[in-house]
Amino acid sequence: MYETIAFYLFSVLTIGLFLVTVLSKNVLYAMTALAAGMVLISGFFFILGADFLGVVQLIVYVGAVMALYSFAMMFFDATRDIKEKNTPAALVFLLGGLSALVLVLMFAAPIHSEAIQAFYPVHEGVGNAQDVGIVLFTKYLVPFEVAAVMLLVAMIAGIILAGKKMDKSLTEDLNADDEIMKQKDTK
Amino acid sequence: METVTYTQVETFVNNLPEVTAAGVWIKAIIILAIISAVAGFGTYLERKVLAFMQRRLGPMHVGPYGLLQIIADGIKLFTKEDIVPQNANRLIFMLAPVITAATAFIALAAVPVFPDFTVPEWIPVLGGTFVPSIAADLNIGILFVLGTMAAGLYGPLLAGMAQANKWGIIGAARTAIQFLSYEVVTGLSILAPIMLVGSLSFVDFNNAQAGGIENWIVWKQPVAFILFLIAGFAETNRTPFDLLEHEAEVVSGYATEYSGMRWGMFFIGEYANMITISIIAAIVFLGGYSEEGIGWLTIILKVGFFFFLMLWVRASWPHVRPDQLMWLCWKVLMPIAVINVVITGIVMMV
Numbered sequence: 001m002y003e004t005i006a007f008y009l010f011s012v013l014t015i016g017l018f019l020v021t022v023l024s025k026n027v028l029y030a031m032t033a034l035a036a037g038m039v040l041i042s043g044f045f046f047i048l049g050a051d052f053l054g055v056v057q058l059i060v061y062v063g064a065v066m067a068l069y070s071f072a073m074m075f076f077d078a079t080r081d082i083k084e085k086n087t088p089a090a091l092v093f094l095l096g097g098l099s100a101l102v103l104v105l106m107f108a109a110p111i112h113s114e115a116i117q118a119f120y121p122v123h124e125g126v127g128n129a130q131d132v133g134i135v136l137f138t139k140y141l142v143p144f145e146v147a148a149v150m151l152l153v154a155m156i157a158g159i160i161l162a163g164k165k166m167d168k169s170l171t172e173d174l175n176a177d178d179e180i181m182k183q184k185d186t187k
Numbered sequence: 188m189e190t191v192t193y194t195q196v197e198t199f200v201n202n203l204p205e206v207t208a209a210g211v212w213i214k215a216i217i218i219l220a221i222i223s224a225v226a227g228f229g230t231y232l233e234r235k236v237l238a239f240m241q242r243r244l245g246p247m248h249v250g251p252y253g254l255l256q257i258i259a260d261g262i263k264l265f266t267k268e269d270i271v272p273q274n275a276n277r278l279i280f281m282l283a284p285v286i287t288a289a290t291a292f293i294a295l296a297a298v299p300v301f302p303d304f305t306v307p308e309w310i311p312v313l314g315g316t317f318v319p320s321i322a323a324d325l326n327i328g329i330l331f332v333l334g335t336m337a338a339g340l341y342g343p344l345l346a347g348m349a350q351a352n353k354w355g356i357i358g359a360a361r362t363a364i365q366f367l368s369y370e371v372v373t374g375l376s377i378l379a380p381i382m383l384v385g386s387l388s389f390v391d392f393n394n395a396q397a398g399g400i401e402n403w404i405v406w407k408q409p410v411a412f413i414l415f416l417i418a419g420f421a422e423t424n425r426t427p428f429d430l431l432e433h434e435a436e437v438v439s440g441y442a443t444e445y446s447g448m449r450w451g452m453f454f455i456g457e458y459a460n461m462i463t464i465s466i467i468a469a470i471v472f473l474g475g476y477s478e479e480g481i482g483w484l485t486i487i488l489k490v491g492f493f494f495f496l497m498l499w500v501r502a503s504w505p506h507v508r509p510d511q512l513m514w515l516c517w518k519v520l521m522p523i524a525v526i527n528v529v530i531t532g533i534v535m536m537v
Contacts, residue, residue: 056330073348073359
Protein backbone atom coordinates (compact mmCIF):
# COMPACT_ATOMS: atom_id res chain seq x y z
CA MET A 1 0.00 0.00 0.00
CA TYR A 2 2.84 2.35 0.89
CA GLU A 3 4.41 1.78 -2.50
CA THR A 4 1.17 2.72 -4.26
CA ILE A 5 0.84 5.91 -2.24
CA ALA A 6 4.50 6.72 -2.86
CA PHE A 7 4.18 6.04 -6.57
CA TYR A 8 1.16 8.32 -7.04
CA LEU A 9 2.72 11.00 -4.86
CA PHE A 10 5.95 10.96 -6.87
CA SER A 11 4.02 10.83 -10.18
CA VAL A 12 1.84 13.84 -9.41
CA LEU A 13 4.77 15.82 -8.04
CA THR A 14 7.12 14.97 -10.91
CA ILE A 15 4.59 15.77 -13.65
CA GLY A 16 3.53 18.96 -11.89
CA LEU A 17 7.11 20.12 -11.40
CA PHE A 18 8.12 19.44 -14.99
CA LEU A 19 5.01 21.33 -16.15
CA VAL A 20 6.23 24.28 -14.08
CA THR A 21 9.65 23.90 -15.72
CA VAL A 22 8.14 24.18 -19.18
CA LEU A 23 5.45 26.78 -18.54
CA SER A 24 7.04 29.18 -16.05
CA LYS A 25 8.53 32.43 -17.31
CA ASN A 26 10.60 32.88 -14.18
CA VAL A 27 14.07 31.32 -14.43
CA LEU A 28 14.22 30.60 -10.73
CA TYR A 29 10.91 28.71 -10.70
CA ALA A 30 11.80 26.77 -13.84
CA MET A 31 15.22 25.71 -12.59
CA THR A 32 14.02 24.84 -9.10
CA ALA A 33 11.17 22.76 -10.49
CA LEU A 34 13.61 20.99 -12.81
CA ALA A 35 15.98 20.18 -9.95
CA ALA A 36 13.18 18.99 -7.67
CA GLY A 37 11.64 16.87 -10.45
CA MET A 38 15.01 15.22 -11.17
CA VAL A 39 15.47 14.43 -7.48
CA LEU A 40 11.93 13.02 -7.22
CA ILE A 41 12.50 10.74 -10.23
CA SER A 42 15.06 8.89 -8.12
CA GLY A 43 12.12 8.00 -5.87
CA PHE A 44 10.74 5.77 -8.66
CA PHE A 45 14.01 3.85 -8.79
CA PHE A 46 13.88 3.36 -5.03
CA ILE A 47 10.30 2.07 -5.24
CA LEU A 48 11.37 -0.41 -7.94
CA GLY A 49 14.19 -1.66 -5.72
CA ALA A 50 16.93 -0.23 -7.96
CA ASP A 51 18.69 1.59 -5.13
CA PHE A 52 21.93 2.11 -7.02
CA LEU A 53 20.29 3.68 -10.07
CA GLY A 54 18.23 5.89 -7.77
CA VAL A 55 21.31 7.24 -6.05
CA VAL A 56 23.11 7.69 -9.37
CA GLN A 57 20.11 9.68 -10.64
CA LEU A 58 20.30 11.80 -7.50
CA ILE A 59 24.04 12.50 -7.67
CA VAL A 60 24.28 13.04 -11.43
CA TYR A 61 21.31 15.38 -11.78
CA VAL A 62 21.98 17.36 -8.63
CA GLY A 63 25.37 18.21 -10.10
CA ALA A 64 24.13 18.75 -13.64
CA VAL A 65 21.30 21.10 -12.68
CA MET A 66 23.66 22.96 -10.35
CA ALA A 67 25.89 23.72 -13.35
CA LEU A 68 22.78 24.85 -15.24
CA TYR A 69 21.96 27.22 -12.39
CA SER A 70 25.34 28.91 -12.69
CA PHE A 71 24.59 29.65 -16.34
CA ALA A 72 21.14 30.95 -15.46
CA MET A 73 22.77 33.18 -12.87
CA MET A 74 25.09 34.63 -15.51
CA PHE A 75 22.51 35.15 -18.26
CA PHE A 76 19.27 36.12 -16.51
CA ASP A 77 17.96 38.28 -13.69
CA ALA A 78 16.45 35.67 -11.45
CA THR A 79 13.92 37.99 -9.83
CA ARG A 80 12.18 39.04 -13.04
CA ASP A 81 10.12 37.27 -15.67
CA ILE A 82 11.67 36.60 -19.05
CA LYS A 83 10.09 37.79 -22.28
CA GLU A 84 10.23 34.92 -24.68
CA LYS A 85 10.42 35.36 -28.41
CA ASN A 86 7.47 33.99 -30.36
CA THR A 87 8.36 30.87 -32.28
CA PRO A 88 6.83 30.24 -35.74
CA ALA A 89 3.43 28.53 -35.59
CA ALA A 90 4.44 25.79 -38.03
CA LEU A 91 7.30 24.72 -35.78
CA VAL A 92 5.05 24.69 -32.71
CA PHE A 93 2.52 22.60 -34.64
CA LEU A 94 5.17 20.11 -35.77
CA LEU A 95 6.85 19.71 -32.38
CA GLY A 96 3.52 19.55 -30.55
CA GLY A 97 2.28 16.86 -32.94
CA LEU A 98 5.46 14.82 -32.52
CA SER A 99 5.26 15.06 -28.71
CA ALA A 100 1.62 13.97 -28.82
CA LEU A 101 2.57 10.98 -31.00
CA VAL A 102 5.36 9.95 -28.60
CA LEU A 103 2.94 10.26 -25.66
CA VAL A 104 0.34 8.06 -27.40
CA LEU A 105 3.00 5.44 -28.15
CA MET A 106 4.22 5.53 -24.55
CA PHE A 107 0.76 5.09 -23.09
CA ALA A 108 -0.12 2.39 -25.63
CA ALA A 109 3.07 0.43 -25.01
CA PRO A 110 1.81 -1.56 -21.96
CA ILE A 111 -0.67 -3.33 -24.29
CA HIS A 112 2.32 -5.18 -25.67
CA SER A 113 3.89 -5.71 -22.25
CA GLU A 114 4.00 -9.53 -22.30
CA ALA A 115 6.68 -9.35 -24.98
CA ILE A 116 9.00 -7.50 -22.60
CA GLN A 117 11.33 -9.70 -20.60
CA ALA A 118 13.94 -8.84 -18.00
CA PHE A 119 17.27 -10.08 -19.36
CA TYR A 120 19.14 -9.40 -16.15
CA PRO A 121 16.80 -10.00 -13.21
CA VAL A 122 17.89 -8.91 -9.74
CA HIS A 123 19.73 -11.65 -7.84
CA GLU A 124 18.60 -12.36 -4.31
CA GLY A 125 21.22 -11.54 -1.72
CA VAL A 126 23.44 -9.66 -4.18
CA GLY A 127 23.46 -5.89 -4.04
CA ASN A 128 22.10 -3.72 -6.79
CA ALA A 129 25.50 -2.12 -7.43
CA GLN A 130 27.14 -5.52 -8.05
CA ASP A 131 24.44 -6.51 -10.56
CA VAL A 132 24.80 -3.28 -12.51
CA GLY A 133 28.59 -3.59 -12.42
CA ILE A 134 28.63 -7.15 -13.79
CA VAL A 135 26.36 -6.28 -16.72
CA LEU A 136 28.27 -3.07 -17.40
CA PHE A 137 31.65 -4.81 -17.60
CA THR A 138 30.52 -7.85 -19.58
CA LYS A 139 27.75 -7.28 -22.11
CA TYR A 140 27.94 -3.50 -22.31
CA LEU A 141 31.72 -3.18 -22.04
CA VAL A 142 32.17 -1.62 -25.50
CA PRO A 143 29.48 1.09 -25.11
CA PHE A 144 30.88 1.79 -21.66
CA GLU A 145 34.40 2.30 -22.97
CA VAL A 146 33.13 4.36 -25.92
CA ALA A 147 31.29 6.61 -23.48
CA ALA A 148 34.52 6.97 -21.49
CA VAL A 149 36.45 7.98 -24.61
CA MET A 150 33.71 10.47 -25.55
CA LEU A 151 33.90 12.05 -22.11
CA LEU A 152 37.68 12.28 -22.42
CA VAL A 153 37.37 13.98 -25.81
CA ALA A 154 34.78 16.40 -24.40
CA MET A 155 37.05 17.17 -21.45
CA ILE A 156 40.10 17.87 -23.60
CA ALA A 157 37.99 20.02 -25.95
CA GLY A 158 36.66 21.93 -22.97
CA ILE A 159 40.16 22.55 -21.63
CA ILE A 160 41.35 23.77 -25.03
CA LEU A 161 38.35 26.07 -25.53
CA ALA A 162 38.53 27.52 -22.03
CA GLY A 163 42.31 27.57 -21.88
CA LYS A 164 42.91 30.31 -24.44
CA LYS A 165 44.90 33.17 -22.92
CA MET A 166 44.73 31.58 -19.50
CA ASP A 167 48.35 32.54 -18.86
CA LYS A 168 47.39 36.21 -19.03
CA SER A 169 45.89 37.91 -16.01
CA LEU A 170 42.73 39.80 -16.84
CA THR A 171 43.20 42.31 -14.02
CA GLU A 172 46.92 43.08 -13.98
CA ASP A 173 48.03 42.72 -17.58
CA LEU A 174 47.45 45.99 -19.45
CA ASN A 175 47.30 44.27 -22.84
CA ALA A 176 44.50 42.07 -21.61
CA ASP A 177 42.70 45.19 -20.40
CA ASP A 178 42.95 46.68 -23.87
CA GLU A 179 41.61 43.49 -25.31
CA ILE A 180 38.59 43.55 -23.02
CA MET A 181 37.92 47.17 -24.02
CA LYS A 182 38.19 46.20 -27.70
CA GLN A 183 35.73 43.40 -27.23
CA LYS A 184 33.35 45.79 -25.50
CA ASP A 185 33.71 48.28 -28.36
CA THR A 186 32.88 45.69 -30.97
CA LYS A 187 29.75 44.81 -29.05
CA MET B 188 10.89 16.94 1.25
CA GLU B 189 9.47 15.48 4.45
CA THR B 190 7.32 13.06 2.49
CA VAL B 191 10.33 11.79 0.57
CA THR B 192 12.03 10.58 3.75
CA TYR B 193 8.90 9.00 5.03
CA THR B 194 8.07 7.02 1.89
CA GLN B 195 11.66 5.99 1.24
CA VAL B 196 12.05 4.83 4.80
CA GLU B 197 8.81 2.90 4.50
CA THR B 198 9.94 1.15 1.31
CA PHE B 199 13.13 -0.05 2.93
CA VAL B 200 11.29 -1.12 6.04
CA ASN B 201 9.24 -3.53 3.92
CA ASN B 202 12.46 -5.35 2.98
CA LEU B 203 13.56 -5.86 6.58
CA PRO B 204 11.87 -8.49 8.70
CA GLU B 205 12.50 -7.46 12.30
CA VAL B 206 12.31 -3.67 12.04
CA THR B 207 8.76 -2.33 12.23
CA ALA B 208 7.41 0.92 10.86
CA ALA B 209 6.81 2.12 14.41
CA GLY B 210 10.48 1.56 15.24
CA VAL B 211 11.59 3.66 12.28
CA TRP B 212 9.14 6.40 13.27
CA ILE B 213 10.55 6.45 16.79
CA LYS B 214 14.09 6.53 15.37
CA ALA B 215 13.25 9.40 13.03
CA ILE B 216 11.80 11.42 15.91
CA ILE B 217 14.84 10.66 18.10
CA ILE B 218 17.22 11.79 15.34
CA LEU B 219 15.23 14.98 14.74
CA ALA B 220 15.00 15.85 18.43
CA ILE B 221 18.54 14.98 19.50
CA ILE B 222 20.39 16.37 16.48
CA SER B 223 18.43 19.64 16.66
CA ALA B 224 19.32 19.91 20.35
CA VAL B 225 22.95 18.99 19.65
CA ALA B 226 23.04 21.71 16.99
CA GLY B 227 22.03 24.22 19.65
CA PHE B 228 24.57 22.87 22.10
CA GLY B 229 27.12 22.85 19.28
CA THR B 230 26.90 26.63 18.95
CA TYR B 231 27.72 26.95 22.66
CA LEU B 232 30.65 24.54 22.33
CA GLU B 233 31.91 26.34 19.25
CA ARG B 234 31.86 29.71 20.98
CA LYS B 235 33.55 28.33 24.08
CA VAL B 236 36.26 26.42 22.20
CA LEU B 237 37.00 29.38 19.93
CA ALA B 238 37.08 31.68 22.96
CA PHE B 239 39.55 29.50 24.89
CA MET B 240 41.80 29.21 21.84
CA GLN B 241 41.81 32.99 21.55
CA ARG B 242 42.36 33.45 25.32
CA ARG B 243 38.87 34.79 25.99
CA LEU B 244 36.09 33.39 28.15
CA GLY B 245 33.23 33.29 25.64
CA PRO B 246 29.60 33.46 26.83
CA MET B 247 29.64 33.78 30.65
CA HIS B 248 26.69 35.93 31.72
CA VAL B 249 23.56 33.85 31.09
CA GLY B 250 23.46 30.98 33.58
CA PRO B 251 26.46 29.08 35.00
CA TYR B 252 29.40 29.37 32.57
CA GLY B 253 26.97 30.84 30.05
CA LEU B 254 25.16 27.51 29.64
CA LEU B 255 21.71 29.08 29.42
CA GLN B 256 22.94 31.12 26.44
CA ILE B 257 21.60 28.28 24.25
CA ILE B 258 18.07 28.84 25.58
CA ALA B 259 18.39 32.59 25.23
CA ASP B 260 19.52 32.19 21.62
CA GLY B 261 16.67 29.77 20.97
CA ILE B 262 14.07 32.17 22.33
CA LYS B 263 15.59 34.95 20.26
CA LEU B 264 15.49 32.85 17.07
CA PHE B 265 11.90 31.73 17.57
CA THR B 266 10.48 35.14 18.43
CA LYS B 267 12.36 37.25 15.90
CA GLU B 268 10.34 38.76 13.06
CA ASP B 269 10.42 36.73 9.85
CA ILE B 270 11.26 39.32 7.20
CA VAL B 271 10.94 38.67 3.46
CA PRO B 272 12.58 41.43 1.37
CA GLN B 273 10.31 43.37 -0.96
CA ASN B 274 11.84 42.36 -4.30
CA ALA B 275 12.65 38.82 -3.30
CA ASN B 276 11.06 35.80 -4.91
CA ARG B 277 8.81 35.02 -1.96
CA LEU B 278 8.16 31.31 -2.48
CA ILE B 279 11.76 30.32 -3.21
CA PHE B 280 13.05 32.60 -0.46
CA MET B 281 10.86 30.84 2.10
CA LEU B 282 11.55 27.37 0.70
CA ALA B 283 15.37 27.52 0.63
CA PRO B 284 16.10 27.07 4.38
CA VAL B 285 13.71 24.11 4.48
CA ILE B 286 15.77 22.40 1.75
CA THR B 287 18.98 22.76 3.75
CA ALA B 288 17.48 21.47 7.00
CA ALA B 289 15.42 18.68 5.37
CA THR B 290 18.26 17.24 3.27
CA ALA B 291 20.60 17.32 6.26
CA PHE B 292 18.17 15.16 8.23
CA ILE B 293 17.38 12.90 5.24
CA ALA B 294 21.12 12.20 5.02
CA LEU B 295 21.11 11.30 8.73
CA ALA B 296 18.41 8.69 8.02
CA ALA B 297 20.96 6.41 6.32
CA VAL B 298 23.85 6.59 8.83
CA PRO B 299 23.97 4.75 12.15
CA VAL B 300 23.16 7.24 14.91
CA PHE B 301 23.04 5.91 18.50
CA PRO B 302 22.74 2.18 19.31
CA ASP B 303 19.63 0.12 18.57
CA PHE B 304 17.37 -0.71 21.52
CA THR B 305 13.98 -2.17 22.36
CA VAL B 306 11.35 0.01 23.97
CA PRO B 307 10.62 -1.38 27.51
CA GLU B 308 7.39 -3.39 27.84
CA TRP B 309 5.85 -1.18 30.54
CA ILE B 310 5.46 1.78 28.18
CA PRO B 311 1.82 1.68 26.90
CA VAL B 312 1.29 1.62 23.10
CA LEU B 313 4.90 1.29 21.94
CA GLY B 314 6.18 -1.36 24.40
CA GLY B 315 8.46 -3.99 22.85
CA THR B 316 9.11 -2.05 19.64
CA PHE B 317 12.59 -2.59 18.23
CA VAL B 318 14.29 0.70 17.31
CA PRO B 319 17.13 0.20 14.79
CA SER B 320 20.40 2.12 14.87
CA ILE B 321 20.03 3.08 11.19
CA ALA B 322 16.60 4.42 10.23
CA ALA B 323 16.97 3.27 6.61
CA ASP B 324 19.63 0.57 6.25
CA LEU B 325 20.48 0.92 2.54
CA ASN B 326 23.08 -1.26 0.90
CA ILE B 327 24.33 1.82 -0.94
CA GLY B 328 24.34 4.00 2.18
CA ILE B 329 27.50 6.03 1.47
CA LEU B 330 26.36 7.13 -1.98
CA PHE B 331 22.91 8.02 -0.66
CA VAL B 332 24.31 10.17 2.14
CA LEU B 333 26.77 11.98 -0.15
CA GLY B 334 24.08 12.52 -2.80
CA THR B 335 21.59 13.90 -0.32
CA MET B 336 24.16 16.20 1.25
CA ALA B 337 25.02 17.47 -2.24
CA ALA B 338 21.33 18.20 -2.82
CA GLY B 339 21.43 20.24 0.39
CA LEU B 340 23.56 22.86 -1.35
CA TYR B 341 20.45 23.89 -3.27
CA GLY B 342 19.44 25.65 -0.06
CA PRO B 343 22.20 28.29 -0.11
CA LEU B 344 22.03 28.49 -3.91
CA LEU B 345 18.30 29.23 -4.06
CA ALA B 346 18.45 31.47 -1.00
CA GLY B 347 21.14 33.60 -2.62
CA MET B 348 19.37 33.83 -5.98
CA ALA B 349 15.91 34.55 -4.55
CA GLN B 350 16.71 37.42 -2.19
CA ALA B 351 17.45 40.21 -4.71
CA ASN B 352 20.60 41.19 -2.86
CA LYS B 353 24.06 41.48 -4.39
CA TRP B 354 25.75 39.78 -1.44
CA GLY B 355 23.20 37.00 -1.78
CA ILE B 356 23.88 36.44 -5.46
CA ILE B 357 27.64 36.37 -4.79
CA GLY B 358 26.97 33.79 -2.09
CA ALA B 359 24.91 31.75 -4.55
CA ALA B 360 27.65 31.91 -7.19
CA ARG B 361 30.16 30.79 -4.59
CA THR B 362 27.89 27.89 -3.67
CA ALA B 363 27.97 26.66 -7.26
CA ILE B 364 31.78 27.09 -7.40
CA GLN B 365 32.26 25.26 -4.12
CA PHE B 366 29.97 22.41 -5.15
CA LEU B 367 31.70 21.95 -8.51
CA SER B 368 35.07 21.97 -6.71
CA TYR B 369 34.78 19.57 -3.81
CA GLU B 370 32.27 17.07 -5.20
CA VAL B 371 34.78 15.21 -7.35
CA VAL B 372 37.31 15.01 -4.50
CA THR B 373 34.76 13.57 -2.06
CA GLY B 374 33.77 10.84 -4.50
CA LEU B 375 37.29 9.89 -5.58
CA SER B 376 38.78 9.97 -2.07
CA ILE B 377 36.14 7.65 -0.64
CA LEU B 378 36.42 5.35 -3.68
CA ALA B 379 39.69 3.80 -2.44
CA PRO B 380 38.23 2.56 0.90
CA ILE B 381 35.14 1.36 -1.00
CA MET B 382 37.46 -0.70 -3.26
CA LEU B 383 39.15 -2.21 -0.19
CA VAL B 384 35.90 -3.18 1.53
CA GLY B 385 33.98 -3.99 -1.65
CA SER B 386 30.70 -2.56 -0.40
CA LEU B 387 28.81 0.71 -0.13
CA SER B 388 27.06 -0.19 3.11
CA PHE B 389 28.07 1.42 6.40
CA VAL B 390 27.46 -1.85 8.24
CA ASP B 391 29.94 -3.68 5.98
CA PHE B 392 32.51 -0.94 6.58
CA ASN B 393 32.03 -1.29 10.31
CA ASN B 394 32.35 -5.08 10.22
CA ALA B 395 35.44 -4.95 7.98
CA GLN B 396 37.31 -2.95 10.65
CA ALA B 397 36.14 -4.94 13.69
CA GLY B 398 38.71 -6.21 16.17
CA GLY B 399 40.93 -3.35 17.19
CA ILE B 400 42.73 -0.20 16.18
CA GLU B 401 45.17 -2.01 13.87
CA ASN B 402 42.30 -2.90 11.51
CA TRP B 403 41.24 0.70 10.90
CA ILE B 404 41.21 1.74 7.26
CA VAL B 405 42.99 4.99 8.08
CA TRP B 406 46.29 3.05 8.35
CA LYS B 407 45.81 1.57 4.87
CA GLN B 408 44.41 4.74 3.30
CA PRO B 409 45.95 7.78 5.06
CA VAL B 410 45.89 9.83 1.85
CA ALA B 411 42.21 9.13 1.23
CA PHE B 412 41.45 10.02 4.86
CA ILE B 413 43.08 13.44 4.60
CA LEU B 414 41.51 14.14 1.20
CA PHE B 415 38.09 13.17 2.54
CA LEU B 416 38.51 15.44 5.54
CA ILE B 417 39.47 18.39 3.33
CA ALA B 418 36.52 17.75 1.02
CA GLY B 419 34.28 17.31 4.07
CA PHE B 420 35.29 20.73 5.37
CA ALA B 421 34.31 22.19 2.00
CA GLU B 422 31.07 20.21 2.00
CA THR B 423 29.99 21.56 5.38
CA ASN B 424 31.14 25.14 4.67
CA ARG B 425 33.63 25.14 7.51
CA THR B 426 36.68 27.35 7.68
CA PRO B 427 39.02 27.46 5.70
CA PHE B 428 36.36 26.89 3.01
CA ASP B 429 33.43 28.89 4.38
CA LEU B 430 33.17 30.97 1.23
CA LEU B 431 29.39 31.08 1.16
CA GLU B 432 28.94 33.37 4.14
CA HIS B 433 32.39 34.82 4.50
CA GLU B 434 31.44 37.81 6.64
CA ALA B 435 34.60 39.82 5.91
CA GLU B 436 33.97 39.70 2.15
CA VAL B 437 30.28 39.21 1.37
CA VAL B 438 28.52 40.35 4.60
CA SER B 439 26.76 37.06 5.21
CA GLY B 440 26.59 35.67 1.68
CA TYR B 441 23.47 33.67 0.96
CA ALA B 442 22.10 34.28 4.49
CA THR B 443 22.28 38.10 4.34
CA GLU B 444 18.54 38.76 4.20
CA TYR B 445 17.46 35.93 6.49
CA SER B 446 16.28 36.40 10.05
CA GLY B 447 14.66 34.40 12.81
CA MET B 448 13.89 30.73 12.39
CA ARG B 449 14.58 30.66 8.65
CA TRP B 450 18.17 31.60 9.39
CA GLY B 451 18.03 29.08 12.23
CA MET B 452 17.13 26.31 9.78
CA PHE B 453 20.28 27.03 7.74
CA PHE B 454 22.18 26.84 10.98
CA ILE B 455 20.67 23.53 12.12
CA GLY B 456 21.27 22.11 8.64
CA GLU B 457 24.93 23.11 8.77
CA TYR B 458 25.46 21.53 12.18
CA ALA B 459 23.58 18.37 11.17
CA ASN B 460 25.86 18.13 8.12
CA MET B 461 28.92 18.51 10.35
CA ILE B 462 27.70 15.61 12.46
CA THR B 463 26.94 13.51 9.35
CA ILE B 464 30.41 14.08 7.89
CA SER B 465 31.94 13.24 11.30
CA ILE B 466 29.95 9.99 11.45
CA ILE B 467 30.99 9.03 7.89
CA ALA B 468 34.66 9.73 8.65
CA ALA B 469 34.44 7.78 11.94
CA ILE B 470 32.83 4.72 10.34
CA VAL B 471 34.70 4.62 7.03
CA PHE B 472 38.18 5.41 8.33
CA LEU B 473 38.28 5.10 12.12
CA GLY B 474 36.59 1.77 12.77
CA GLY B 475 33.08 2.94 13.65
CA TYR B 476 31.28 1.29 16.57
CA SER B 477 31.06 -2.15 18.13
CA GLU B 478 27.80 -3.61 19.34
CA GLU B 479 28.95 -5.08 22.65
CA GLY B 480 29.82 -3.26 25.86
CA ILE B 481 30.62 0.42 25.62
CA GLY B 482 31.28 0.15 21.88
CA TRP B 483 28.84 2.92 21.12
CA LEU B 484 30.71 5.33 23.32
CA THR B 485 33.75 5.00 21.05
CA ILE B 486 31.94 6.29 17.96
CA ILE B 487 30.50 9.18 19.95
CA LEU B 488 34.05 10.02 21.04
CA LYS B 489 35.27 9.81 17.44
CA VAL B 490 32.44 12.04 16.22
CA GLY B 491 33.23 14.44 19.05
CA PHE B 492 36.88 14.47 17.98
CA PHE B 493 36.00 15.40 14.39
CA PHE B 494 33.61 18.08 15.66
CA PHE B 495 36.40 19.50 17.80
CA LEU B 496 38.81 19.27 14.86
CA MET B 497 36.48 21.49 12.80
CA LEU B 498 36.47 24.11 15.56
CA TRP B 499 40.24 23.77 16.02
CA VAL B 500 40.86 24.35 12.31
CA ARG B 501 38.49 27.32 12.38
CA ALA B 502 40.51 28.90 15.18
CA SER B 503 43.84 28.21 13.47
CA TRP B 504 43.48 28.83 9.75
CA PRO B 505 42.50 31.81 7.58
CA HIS B 506 39.93 31.55 4.79
CA VAL B 507 40.86 30.80 1.21
CA ARG B 508 39.50 32.56 -1.87
CA PRO B 509 37.01 30.78 -4.17
CA ASP B 510 39.56 30.54 -6.98
CA GLN B 511 42.09 29.10 -4.54
CA LEU B 512 39.56 26.46 -3.49
CA MET B 513 38.94 25.52 -7.13
CA TRP B 514 42.67 25.43 -7.84
CA LEU B 515 43.25 23.28 -4.76
CA CYS B 516 40.48 20.82 -5.56
CA TRP B 517 41.01 20.35 -9.28
CA LYS B 518 44.77 20.76 -9.65
CA VAL B 519 46.07 19.30 -6.38
CA LEU B 520 43.55 17.11 -4.58
CA MET B 521 41.90 15.45 -7.58
CA PRO B 522 45.16 14.18 -9.15
CA ILE B 523 46.29 12.89 -5.74
CA ALA B 524 42.95 11.13 -5.30
CA VAL B 525 43.15 9.55 -8.77
CA ILE B 526 46.73 8.37 -8.15
CA ASN B 527 45.62 6.97 -4.79
CA VAL B 528 42.80 5.03 -6.45
CA VAL B 529 45.16 3.65 -9.14
CA ILE B 530 47.76 2.58 -6.56
CA THR B 531 45.06 0.96 -4.42
CA GLY B 532 43.84 -0.93 -7.48
CA ILE B 533 47.37 -2.13 -8.38
CA VAL B 534 48.08 -3.24 -4.80
CA MET B 535 44.79 -5.12 -4.66
CA MET B 536 45.47 -6.87 -7.99
CA VAL B 537 49.03 -7.95 -7.16
